[in-house]
Amino acid sequence: MSGPSPGASRRLGIRLMLALALLVAVASTVVPTARGTTTPTTADPLFGVNMSFFGPGDAMVTRPATRELFRSWGVPIVRVPLRDRFSKNGAPVGDDQLLSAMRAVRDIGATPMLILRGPGSGRTADDVKKTDLHLLDLIHQVFGDGTAHLEFGNEPDLPGTDVPAADYTVAWNTVVPALKSRYPKAAYRYVGPASWRVDHDYVKYIGAFVAGAMPEPDFLSWHEYVCGTAGDSGWKQTCEGHLANWQTHVTDVEMTVQGKIGKQLPYFITEWNADSSAAGPVYTAGNADYLASWTTKAIDRMRGLRPAPAGAMIYTATDHGGFGLVTGAGQVTAQGRAFHQAMTNSSTVTRPKAEPPSQPASPIPGTEPPSGTQSGTDPSSGQDSSSGTDSPPASPPAGTPSPAENSSAATPDVPKATGNQYYVAPDGDDAKGDGTRAHPWATIQHAADRLTVGGTGATVHVADGTYAESVSTTKSGHAGGYLTFEAEHPGKAVIAPKTSAFPFESRGDYVRVTGFDISGAGGAWSGVLIWGRHNVIQRNHVHDVLTHLASKDCDGSPGGQAIGDDASASDNAFLGNRVDHVGPYPTACEYVHGIYPSGGADVVQNNIVSQTSGSGIRFNHNAKGATIANNLSFANANHGIYITGGDSTADHFVITNNIVRDNAMYGINVRDDANGPHNQYRNNLFFDNHKGRYGLDNSKEFTPPNTSGTLDADPRLVRYTADGTGDYHLTAASPCVDAGTTTGAPADDLDGVARPVGRGVDIGPYEFTR
Structure with missing residues (x-):
């Protein structure tokens, strides 16, 4: 289909009759008539809309007052179908009409989501490419090299359209590379497959698409309608009950994509509303108030989706x-009023930068400030930090946790709790609390949503207790001040969602997560997942992740890990964490690991990892220039440490001072594409690994280049047990004492003891204290 369409069951005659009925029954608020008579707001991306554009008289295109309304609302995204015809047998849509529709979005000040032609209706991939290149030229006339989301087709899997996933993927692989090369400097993002639904077997469509898409989509997309009310006497119960399926759909997509390509992708819900058919009772005039109530509940449900969508566009803006x-x-209709009310009550609504207010409309409390200091501000910054801006600085200052060779300064210098202070406790109250120590919030997610980052950062202090929630944040700190989530007492604040694919997920930069007990027993595929740069995951205990995976699924199993970052990430640090019970251990799963970094220049130091179905520590995808030092990795069903190239040649690794013992395969395995000439393997200790010390490609033992100081000996720990319950400090008789190298070594050990204590750095996560 070539534009927004909730389903094949709509009929034009029904639409027109219901439009007239609704016009009379629920219209009440008149749109302002003069541009500039209202003060615009900028809403979060949940409040996008679809332009219907089913005729040349679409009100958003032809009525300045309608555009002014949506501009004043601060609608952030408008999705536009670049149609070839206004109806199946209607008049062709001319270039001037398409340009007018796009200019309407520009006038509103919204980011465009433009639906390109996709496969179907007998069009070949080459036909689609020719048409879409022409459409792209029109897009460039209006938006230049600015940001635009380009969605490839619409509902190809809709019954009656029935474009197989393989055909859609072939068309994508033919058309999108040509589009990307047309305007290489443009900030255009490519979105697909615009599935009409993702429940049951339909989620397989997205899985098949991402497995073969070249290039990879910048965003996935699908549609959500819940009622299906035709002939249903209990339609209200259906409409509300099915809202709970939205989180299931998000999780199913994430798990499917993870299984196909080993990572997650951001997503849009590019259409949503109550019912896909106007033939049901939902959109009748007599049920307008119910539809408004349902809309409020739907937006609340959508706000709780984890991971959150990059945007969600309601169907539709105009009648x-x-x-x-x-x-x-x-x-404005009753549903429109409910939609607008949800926008104005959103904690993420802010004024645009071009029109800053003297005081924020809804200041967000943060600390208990001294007299004369506004709550929620960072006194040291001299600026109001409650503007709601979540983005990191456009050009963050230099400084990364990249490894420093021949130095103990490889560990990034992470500031302590600074900046705006927020508090969370099990007996807190999200509705009545203000995030101060005296009146804490009840959930970490609420704090993540409400906090602001000042000149010296922000810290969320989490009190002892169990938090049955998952946490997802897109906010960032900066080089001068981290955004920190911190357990007040290490190991006493437990994040244990009952159901979640990702107990803690961060898409920001300069974020620090420290001291938590994080359980993935609720079906998690990753305990902590990081997408950004310069983040620190420190002194957490992450466990029971992917234990739900059936042993039969370990033959080419979906990927997952206790702690990891995406291939697009870089310069992250994983320091002093305890990781155990990952996957259906002791069953071996090749793609299920303990600590699994995929970005560049990451640092992994002082961690203790055991009982994973894959490798204890594994690098893959975009891994290069990383430091792996002073870790203990034991009793894993594959390797202790595994280095692969994946998407790049893994080189400039520093792998030093690690203890690897009792692993089912090699202590340290190196795939051929990761055997870079500049990698350093120094002062590592091996003991009782089933296949040997250093392995090459899982098949043979070898000695890699730049190897020195290797030890084969019992490390003589205080009380070694393979189940993770032992005491893994060194004894005085340990060969690890003073046997390490300063290359890549952290400045202190897992207990915070400064290195070295004796004549030299010790091997492993602990220094022996005499």
Whole structure:
């Protein structure tokens, strides 16, 4: 299909009749008539809309007052179908009409989501490419090299359209590379497959697409409608009960994509509303108030999705078959009023930068400030930090946790708790609390949503207790001040969601997570997942991740890990964490690991990892220039440490001072594409690894280049047990004492003891204290 369409069951005659009924019954608020008569806000991306554009008279295109309304609301994204015809047998849509539709989005100040032609209706991939290149030229006329999201087709899997996933993927692989090369400097992002649904077997469509898509989509997309009310006497219960499926769909997509390509992708919900058919009772005039109530509940449900969507566009902005937020005559419907109310009550709504207020409309409390200091500000910055801006600085200052050779300064210098202070406790209250120590919030997620980062950062202090929630944040700190989530007493604040694919997920930069007990027993595929740069995951205990995976699924199993970062990430540090019970251990799963960095220049130091179905520590994908030092990796079903190249040649690794013992395969395995000439393997200790010390490609023992100081000996720990319950400090008789190298070594050990204590650095996570 070539534009927004909730389903094949809509019929034009029904749409027109219901539009007239709704126009009379629920219209009440008249749109402002003069541009500039309202003060715009900028809403979070949940409040995007679809332009219906089913005719040349679409109100958003033709009525300045309608555009002013959506501009004043601060609608952040508008999705536009670049149609070839206004109806199946209707008049062709000319270039001037397409340009007018796009200019309307530009006038509103929104980011465009433009639906390109996709496969279907007998079009070949080459036909689609020719048309889409022409459409791209039109897009460039209006938006230049600025940001635009380009969605490839619409509902190819809709029954009646029935474009197989393989055909859609072939068309994507033919068309998108040509589009990307047309305007290489443009900030255009490519989105697909715009599935009409993702429940049951339909999620396989996305899985098949991402497995073969070249290039990889910048965003996935699908649609959500819940009612299906035709002939259903209990339709209200259906409409509300099925809202709970939205999180299931998100999780299913994430798990499917993870299984296909070993990572997750961000996503849009590019259409959503109550019902996909105007034939049901939901959109009748008599049920307008119910639809408004349902819309409020739906937005609340969408706000809770984890991971959160990059955007969600309601169907539709202006009247089309009863679906509109605004009628063609320019009046706001009951659903439109509910939508707008949700926008204005959103904690993420801010004024645009071009029109800053003297005081924020809804200041966010943070600390208990001294007299004269506004709550939620960073006194040391001299600036109001409650503007709601979540982005990191456009050009963050230099300084990374990249490894420093021949130095003990490889560990990044992470500041302590600074900046704006927030507090969370099990007996807190998200509704009535203000995030101060005296009146804490109840959930970490609420703090993540409400906090602001000042000139010296921000810290969320989490009190002892169990938090049955997953946490997802897109906010960032900066080089001068981290955004820190910190357990007040290490190991006493437990994050244990009952169901979640990702107990803790961060898409920001300069974020620090420290001291938590994080359980993945609720079906997690990753205990802590990081997407950004310069983040620190420190002194957490992450366990029971992917234990739900059936042994039969370990033959080419989906990927997962206790702690990891994405291939797009870099310069992250994983320091002093305890990781155990990952996957259906002792069953071996090749793609299930303990600590699994995939970015560049990451640092892994002082960690203790055991009982994983894969390797204790594994690097893959974009891994290069990393430091792996002073870790203990034991009793894993594959290797202790595993280095692969994946998407790049893994070189400039520093692998030093590690203890690897009792692993089912090699102590340290190196795949041929990771055997870089500048990698250093120094002062590592091996003991009782089933296949030997250093392995090459899982098949043969070898001595890698730049190897020195290797020990084969019992490390003589205080009380070694393979189940992770032992005491892994060194004894006085340990050959690890003073046997390490300063190359890559952290400045202190897992207990915080400064290195070295004696004549030299010790091997492993602990220094022997005499």
